[in-house]
Amino acid sequence: MKNIKTIGIVGAGAMGRGIAQIAAQAGFDVLLFDLSADAVASAKDNLRQMWGKLAEKGKITAKAGELSLARVQSCTDLQALAQADLVIEAVVERLDVKCALFKQLEGIVSPDCILASNTSSLPITAIAQACERPERVAGFHFFNPVPLMKVVEIIDGLRTDPQAGDALMALAHDMGHTPVRARDMPGFIVNHAGRGMNIEGLKTAQESVAPFFQIDAIMREQAGFRMGPFELLDLTGLDVSHAVMESIYQQFYDEPRFRPSPITAVRSAGKLLGRKTGQGFYAYPDGKKQVPAEPAVPAMPEGLQVWLAPYHAVGHKRAAALLKSLGVSVIAAEAPPADALIVVTPYGDDVASIVHEHQLDGERTVALDTFFGLEQGKRRVLMCSVATQAKWRDAAHALLASDNTPVSVVADSAGFVAQRVVACIVNVASDIAQQSIASPTDIDLAVSLGLGYPKGGPLSMGDTLGAAHVLEILRSMYRVTGDMRYRPSPWLQRRVQLGLSLQAVAACGV
Numbered sequence: 001m002k003n004i005k006t007i008g009i010v011g012a013g014a015m016g017r018g019i020a021q022i023a024a025q026a027g028f029d030v031l032l033f034d035l036s037a038d039a040v041a042s043a044k045d046n047l048r049q050m051w052g053k054l055a056e057k058g059k060i061t062a063k064a065g066e067l068s069l070a071r072v073q074s075c076t077d078l079q080a081l082a083q084a085d086l087v088i089e090a091v092v093e094r095l096d097v098k099c100a101l102f103k104q105l106e107g108i109v110s111p112d113c114i115l116a117s118n119t120s121s122l123p124i125t126a127i128a129q130a131c132e133r134p135e136r137v138a139g140f141h142f143f144n145p146v147p148l149m150k151v152v153e154i155i156d157g158l159r160t161d162p163q164a165g166d167a168l169m170a171l172a173h174d175m176g177h178t179p180v181r182a183r184d185m186p187g188f189i190v191n192h193a194g195r196g197m198n199i200e201g202l203k204t205a206q207e208s209v210a211p212f213f214q215i216d217a218i219m220r221e222q223a224g225f226r227m228g229p230f231e232l233l234d235l236t237g238l239d240v241s242h243a244v245m246e247s248i249y250q251q252f253y254d255e256p257r258f259r260p261s262p263i264t265a266v267r268s269a270g271k272l273l274g275r276k277t278g279q280g281f282y283a284y285p286d287g288k289k290q291v292p293a294e295p296a297v298p299a300m301p302e303g304l305q306v307w308l309a310p311y312h313a314v315g316h317k318r319a320a321a322l323l324k325s326l327g328v329s330v331i332a333a334e335a336p337p338a339d340a341l342i343v344v345t346p347y348g349d350d351v352a353s354i355v356h357e358h359q360l361d362g363e364r365t366v367a368l369d370t371f372f373g374l375e376q377g378k379r380r381v382l383m384c385s386v387a388t389q390a391k392w393r394d395a396a397h398a399l400l401a402s403d404n405t406p407v408s409v410v411a412d413s414a415g416f417v418a419q420r421v422v423a424c425i426v427n428v429a430s431d432i433a434q435q436s437i438a439s440p441t442d443i444d445l446a447v448s449l450g451l452g453y454p455k456g457g458p459l460s461m462g463d464t465l466g467a468a469h470v471l472e473i474l475r476s477m478y479r480v481t482g483d484m485r486y487r488p489s490p491w492l493q494r495r496v497q498l499g500l501s502l503q504a505v506a507a508c509g510v
Contacts, residue, residue, distance in 0.1 A: 008084035018146025196425030201229025315345025348476025362387030
């Protein structure tokens with residue numbers, strides 16, 4: 001493969017413009033092609049304005065902006081790409097269109113020119129099969145907006161020459177981005193890993209565990225994510241997100257972990273797509289998200305007695321420390337007295353299962369999620385069964401909020417809200433590693449940069465929270481629901497059994 005000096009870009013839309021910007025800023029000559037002369041002119045004008053704004057902010061010099069713009073050559077004739085060392089395709093997500101384009105490009109470019117696709121969901125191997133030299137075809141998947149999203153996936157198709165991928169890895173570094181390497185599988189790394197958050201968030205809402213805004217608040221303020229699943233879906237747009245959900249589910253032959261939700265099917269059909277339509281899971285009057293008010297905190301009852309179930313050692317220890325800090329003296333008795341609030345601390349179980357197993361009084365039993373810690377200011381999650389009486393629910397709510405910490409009260413669910421979503425995120429990432437789609441390091445890098453997940457990415461998140469606890473949650477959810485979506489990944493299970501980090505790469509096999 002030749003050294004890359006001149007980069008051709010096919011498609012002058014948002015992705016094409018973004019790639020052109022970072023390439024030209026890095027000193028590469030860019031041939032920006034589009035069938036529409038207006039589209040290319042608009043892209044050049046957009047780049048001119050962008051570099052002008054960066055110069056105004058002092059991030060680049062005015063001279064650097066002028067030089068970058070001079071490196072971008074407008075093209076409306078595909079033949080102009082003959083001098084390119086690399087051509088990046090950023091056109092519509094249709095396999096037939098991409099195959100036809102790559103076949104046409106082969107008759108124009110030099111024999112050692114690399115042909116790369118910015119596809120987010122189509123198989124690189126399928127695109128490459130249209131070419132006489134499929135070994136020079138690779139995936140080069142950037143994220144929108146390209147200048148700000150600093151990760152790029154390099155995808156090797158089944159016939160891709162590793163040197164082509166190596167050249168793209170080096171190029172990504174030269175353009176100031178972080179490259180990650182992936183095998184050609186549906187969703188690659190980031191879109192594959194993102195199934196855990198979106199799919200499980202939707203399943204939680206579909207089960208009426210909590211309303212959309214409360215699920216988002218829990219994921220932000222308890223689990224530490226920048227955005228909850230419904231905020232993220234509104235930002236991306238259901239016209240994009242629902243199609244990706246269906247595509248990945250179908251490409252993995254109806255894998256239960258990726259089962260789409262009828263919620264997005266109905267809302268997508270109704271054009272409630274998110275921010276772009278002004279109405280999604282939230283309303284956006286004047287472009288500002290409207291969030292329902294938090295429910296009022298009930299009055300604290302006098303003389304409340306609490307019996308804390310000892311069934312989960314870690315949960316009991318964390319809950320006991322919290323109750324002590326709130327000034328509550330926990331009743332020290334083997335069984336709960338008849339006039340006490342019963343608090344359980346499950347990892348993956350629901351309240352009904354615990355009440356049934358231990359023969360507790362369901363009317364007085366509530367569950368507290370201790371998995372993410374219970375420090376003051378971090379949202380706490382209280383879960384009730386269908387048998388829990390309102391007065392005991394309200395008493396528990398008032399107690400948990402008595403230090404001015406926000407509390408979400410949710411319906412009975414295997415795994416509360418954040419437990420089940422985070423466990424699914426870690427489990428999906430573990431399975432990506434198990435399938436050798438990418439290295440554990442690249443999985444964490446791609447997801448932390450591409451999706452903004454906390455704690456260094458999903459595998460590191462599992463290690464930080466405790467991989468054994470994540471496995472426990474999944475096993476409990478699987479037992480309670482019988483749903484195959486919660487079966488643990490062998491990667492996760494074996495590393496817990498052997499006391500290894502989820503980042504550990506085996507010396508013998510995976």
